[in-house]
């Protein structure tokens with residue numbers, strides 16, 4: 001047994017109302033498990049949805065939130081081979097908003113020591129989502145364009161960097177003018193403050209290059225703008241709904257332009273991709289990170305005891321990066 005501090009909710013609802021910090025005893029790791037001393041965990045939009053009860057899976061209550069995190073292996077359970085205390089691991093959720101976790105070793109991914117706790121804590125959700133959406137729907141050729149909204153999001157920033165590294169161009173729609181310069185520095189080929197007339201300026205922006213993939217994390221009018229930027233046969237992938245508005249796609253785009261609409265959920269993708277493919281994807285992402293080509297900016301780090309302030313900040317408009325929890329604090 002060892003001590004653990006963690007956030008818990010006993011009913012779904014507004015996070016500020018239903019979360020509480022508890023201290024408890026954690027049993028020794030069971031067969032196949034490792035005990036991880038957690039270092040960092042991210043606060044993502046999906047964490048809010050899970051706690052509110054509006055996510056694609058319902059929590060088994062009482063539940064510890066947190067969909068990703070990272071830490072150091074502290075102890076190994078019976079039958080666990082090839083793992084040693086001190087290994088830094090990427091830990092998938094649920095339950096990462098805790099100072100310690102017992103988790104199946106097979107679900108963890110070891111990362112080289114050069115990968116810091118912060119990047120490791122953000123490696124499960126957003127970079128893989130960007131990677132998978134860029135690879136699973138369209139076979140992009142060098143010079144092809146990808147258009148996306150919510151380009152300032154963690155996923156959006158990963159899309160920009162991965163596309164740049166692989167030779168694809170990105171047209172990035174933002175809602176704040178001050179974000180334009182920020183994304184240009186990351187490697188965006190074009191950044192535009194979103195407005196309904198944008199598709200009319202498309203040729204001037206892309207030089208007529210093929211726009212084959214659209215990534216939508218907003219919904220509503222914004223999704224329509226992204227769809228209108230697609231060339232014939234282009235694919236619109238919806239993976240988020242930050243505006244909480246339904247998709248609005250003009251009928252003619254499907255009839256005359258043969259636009260295809262898909263949804264994407266990384267959780268489902270993990271279930272179908274297989275351990276080898278997952279390991280290969282993580283290895284590529286780590287390689288890009290260590291080569292200085294992929295980073296996820298951090299806005300602020302809050303101690304676990306400061307969880308209420310962390311959630312408030314995570315819900316703020318115009319954050320330049322992710323909010324992280326320091327699980328040692």
Ligand SMILES: NC(=O)c1ccc[n+]([C@@H]2O[C@H](COP(=O)([O-])OP(=O)(O)OC[C@H]3O[C@@H](n4cnc5c(N)ncnc54)[C@H](OP(=O)(O)O)[C@@H]3O)[C@@H](O)[C@H]2O)c1
Nearest residue numbers: 045129152153154155239240241242243264265266317318
């Ligand atoms: N389907 C999946 O598997 C999957 C995986 C990962 C993420 N996601 C989803 O992807 C989206 C982005 O996640 P993230 O963690 O990358 O986000 P994030 O880093 O927390 O950033 C939030 C983004 O949403 C924008 N935004 C917030 N409210 C908005 C609104 N009402 N209208 C338009 N834009 C708005 C923000 O713009 P400002 O910068 O201007 O504030 C920012 O770009 C979320 O919906 C998340 O649930 C889905």
